Amino acid sequence: MNTASEHFSLTELAEGVFAAIATEAGGAFSNAGIIDLGDQTLVFDTMNTPLAAKDLKQVAEELTGRHISYIVNSHWHSDHWMGNQVFPKSTMIFSTPETLEFMISELDEIHQSQSNHSNFRSLIETYEKLYNETKDESHKKNISDMISRWKFELDALPELNPRLPNMTFDSKITFHGKNRVAELFASGKGHTISDVFLALPEDQIVFWGDLGFFQCQPFIGSCDLEGWKLKILSMTNSLFKHFVPGHGPLGNQSDLHLEHQYMVTLEEKVREAFQGGMTVEDALSKISLPEPFNQWVAASARRFEANVRFLFQYFDDRM
Ligand SMILES: [Zn+2]
Secondary structure (H helix, E strand, C coil), X not given: CECCCCCEEEEEEECCEEEEEECCXXXXXXXEEEEECCCCEEEECCXXXXXXXXXXHHXXXXXXXXXXXXXXXXXXXXXXXXXXXXXXXXXXXXXXXXXXXHHHHHHXXXXXXXXXXXXXXXXXXXXXXXXXXXXXXXXXXXXXHHHHHHHHHHHHHHHCCCCCCCEECXXXXXXXXXXXXXXXXXXXXXXXXXXXXXXXXXXXXXXXXXXXXXXXXXXXXXXXXXXXXXXXXXXXXXXXXXXXXXECCCECXXXXXXXXXXXXXXXXXXXXXXXXXXXXXXXXXHCCCCCCHHHHHHHXXXXXHHHHHHHHHHHHHHC
């Protein structure tokens, strides 16, 4: 692995296949992939800011010796496609139609945040205070990394000019490169209303997008939980060995199992609390998760709170 940029490190998984793993404090926030098909280059996701994507583009061009032919946007969350704008107009950008629709509906909010930074600035100030009040060194590190990522995001706002996909597909595309075949699957509802992943069968590698959060808590706030769990389980029965998640380090089948186990465990605990008549606030203070999930929770109390609140609402809607 080498540190290709302050925003990501780079690992070559097979000849011409690279995972760009976001650094904790950089402007990428999410992971990406660079795939040399032999005569064309494909980039899977473009990170959270144009600044990080400029480095991704430069590295991809240097590694493959050519411009990028294709970009895939795995889903509509902006931390996976705000870098689209730095790639040349000739680069084709793929997503599903549902993802494109959600991206379009996000544009207003993106433009609003460009004209009004005050919420963002006050969030950063709140966490700067929290940083000063926190004694525990690992908590301090988590907070300072988060503040650093937000500052990259804030700095990116003036130059943001979100570029949408210009090619949509419904089920599957197969790229037949000179050196390898890459299969892009629209997997339906999971982490979001529509997620895609890219499989390289000969290399046993999957770019899993945000269907994968490894060694950290998945963000479940816009998911279809049943669909997501099923997708993970179906992949655990596959022959694929190497998984590049949207968030967290590179992983394997056991990371898929752990991710699934986090969801099942949290779901069970919140269901118990809900059915036992607890308020969401009670649940937040009383629910604790076993190892290793308790360490994941310690690394992001905000994510834990969001997930518990989402599940409470989920059970409430079904009563
Ligand atoms: Zn996401």
